[in-house]
Amino acid sequence: MEGTACSTVELAEQPMACCFHGSEPLVAVGLVTGQVQAFRIASNGNASTSAPVEAFTKKPHKESCRAIGFSMAGHRLYTGSADGVMKAVDVATSKVKKWQPEAHAAAVNALLPVAENLVASGDDEGCIKLWDPRQASEASASFSEHTDFIADLAYQEKDNCLVAASGDGTISITDLRKMKLRTRSEEDADDELLSVAVVKDGNKAVVGAGTGVLSLYSWGYFNDCSDRFPGHPSSVDALVAFDEDTVLTGSQDGLIRIISILPNSMLGVVGEHGDFPVETLALSHDRLCLASTSHDTSLRLWDLRMLQDGAEEEEEIPEQLEEDAQEGGEKEASDSEDEPQPKKKRKKGKSGKVTGKQKHRDASFFAGLLKQE
Structure with a gap:
């Protein structure tokens, strides 16, 4: 596939x-x-x-x-x-x-x-x-300050801060001008935080968790997340910001998804790694290419030109990938209570939808491009 x-x-x-x-x-x-x-x-x-x-x-x-x-x-x-x-x-x-x-x-x-x-x-x-x-x-x-592994780091340019996601279930914010820890979210949680990206012009930090939930933190209010989107059926091990309103996620189920942030929605699937989890993602400077790695001995490069503003070509997503993405997107937060907890991330060894009228500036484009048939 x-x-x-x-x-x-x-x-x-x-x-x-x-x-x-x-x-x-x-x-x-x-x-x-x-x-x-x-x-x-x-x-x-x-x-x-x-x-x-x-x-x-x-x-x-x-x-x-x-x-x-x-x-x-x-x-x-x-x-x-x-x-x-x-x-x-x-x-x-x-x-x-x-x-x-x-x-x-x-x-x-x-x-x-x-x-x-x-x-x-x-x-x-x-x-x-x-x-x-x-x-x-x-x-x-x-x-x-953290009590477990540092899983991922992201940079918030507006306030010149470092955002860290940790296996202890918390994020921390470090002021890089003062070289001083600004804050850490509330005490250790059971859900490991495995990936992080900054979007919305520095106003939101998106964090991927071991249970498959994307947590959104509002800048300046870090005690707890302001929104949760349980759209992944398994852990979100990798996360990169495609633009200020969209992130690309790599999950333990092997899928690379396109996610709209506020409004929160699953827009489609870029590709997959079969039975292997997606461990890392990296985006090229021009946003034309996405690199991903898994547990095999290969590096996969994905053509993202179709996602650029003004793209004219549409590309059909394989039916099974669409079904897998939909299955994850329709999953209720309560379902996770009946599922076995995901394995602890290899140390390299509910849903709160926005009800306002604000629209993702690329959402209509992505939705049309990756439209479910």
Whole structure:
């Protein structure tokens, strides 16, 4: 069964993380062996016009490479490993720099460059650190408010804040100007938070949970979520913002979905990974290509040109994918009480619908494009 995959890239081993360059058609993958592989795709973001070409393969870590991210200028690829080490790969020369040999006491599970001279990282014990890439020494700041692994990090530009989602069921907000923790949501919850994205011009944080619920937090009010959308039948392990009103989700059921945020609705399915869960997602800088990884040894690239504003072509979604998406979208929050709890996210080792008249600016376009027959 195929969706809209434009290319499948065979990797040396199972991937643990993936990311796109900020201005070039370059995608990188961290592997369970400690290797990183980078590939160049077609300049228009459409990998179907030519096969992705390997840019480099390096092995910066002895243990699994679980977190990666390009610097803002794109000159370096930062990597984080299960052994707590962080390194930097020069994109032009592919040389590896021993940047932070003792970055974390636990495995690095999340990494996000938020400015050219500022990189955030989170580990399996809930510690978040901020780094100046120019310094090979102590972290600029360190926070240990969380009691379980840091699953994902996102940047809120308007207030210059870092948003972290944790396996302890809470999110935290760090002020990057003051290098100070601003707040953390209410005490530990049973539902692990596994992914996070910022939308609505910085006014909403969307968080994916282990039970398949998307929780929406209003900026400035972080004690508890302001809205919940239980549209996924299993955990939302990966989440990226497509635009200010739409997110793409990767779930344990193997589907990559398109979700409208306020109004909350399931718009369709981009594609799927079969019986494997979608572990990571990354969006190219021009939003033309989505990268996804699972438990196999491949990187999948999805052509998103059909989702751009003003697109004229419509593409039919396979019937089974539509049924799967609908089944998840129609699931009531109460149903989750009768289901077995999802497995704890691999540490890389109800519904509150908006009743107003506000419309998603692309919702009609997506709905028409991915219309249920």
